[in-house]
Amino acid sequence: MTNVECRAVIIDDEAWIREGLSEHIDWKKLGIVLVKVFHDGADAFAYLKEEPVDIILSDIRMPNMTGLEMLAKLRDSASESAANDFSRIKTIFLSGYNDFKFAQEALRLGAVDFLLKPSDLVDIENALLKAKHLWTSNGAIQFKQLCSTEPTEEPGSYLIKRALNYIHAHFAEEIHLTDIAKELSVTPNHLSRLFRQDIDQSFSDYLSQMRMNKACSLLVESNMKIYQIGDMLAYTNPRCFREWFQKNTGMSPVEYRKKHT
Incomplete structure (x- = not known):
């Protein structure tokens, strides 16, 4: 190559x-x-x-x-x-x-x-x-x-496929399980059970992991400032973004960027 x-x-x-x-x-x-x-x-x-x-x-x-x-x-x-x-x-x-x-x-x-x-x-x-x-x-x-946490197998449920498509299209926005349930015309409890059943993750965990993938991607690939990356992933408070990133990776966004670039 x-x-x-x-x-x-x-x-x-x-x-x-x-x-x-x-x-x-x-x-x-x-x-x-x-x-x-x-x-x-x-x-x-x-x-x-x-x-x-x-x-x-x-x-x-x-x-x-x-x-x-x-x-x-x-x-x-x-x-x-x-x-x-x-x-x-x-x-x-x-x-x-x-x-x-x-x-x-x-x-x-x-x-x-x-x-x-x-x-x-x-x-x-x-x-x-x-x-x-x-x-x-x-x-x-x-x-x-470096940053791969999405499920390797395609989920079997058609509803879950639609839910994941919705998340992929709106992960940079402030979204909740109730938003997706309303879009799919199902109850939040039913959709929550489908997440556990089909991908062995909760909705919040999946969304968090997807945002983490994108955060890692932008830190490694782009020259964007840390607060800009957080803002793009619905973390409008820079401190909340730093704390969330540190909790999930064990290092700050700045440390992660230095280590992987």
Whole structure:
């Protein structure tokens, strides 16, 4: 895998940003080949449907199709294409809008980093290196071992499958068992029993573990500040986030980041 070419694209509606990223990032030193540059998500999506790409460096707000819409369409198209495994593409978002709703949606869609414009080239190159590291076989294995707590077997209950889909879509929000039970038209007690029966975990434990996975991911892969990561995972109080993380890992978020990066 290490001898396979790592291919990247840039997507941004501002020409000066496209040119700056193309010309000033040392792609050769990073070991990444910049294969194409696009001015909006729609053109990029058409290209990505046909051509293999490993890393996307994209703006969020663009005409015709936003970066988030493009990534969502790629994820939806993953099962339709045998030639291109869209789920393995590593995406880094750049945005001029300091809005955590964008960051939360980017996280839910599997983005590996979210940087605010203007970002230093060093920060962007570091994000690209982390994306490349995750793209390689060894990087993917190391990361999976680092923070993998989701069940390995698919649950049998259709209701639980729907419940887990809901959690995956809303884990960055403040959600409760009653919210999911209402969505599925069942009682909270019944849904709680199904969690214990099908995945041998309580709802709260599963949600906590999923958030922990994402916290580990962001600490290792992104340059986001600790309080930003906590805020994205529904821990708006930085102290509560630190205490929760310490309780579950035995180390603070800062210590975890230093140990694994």
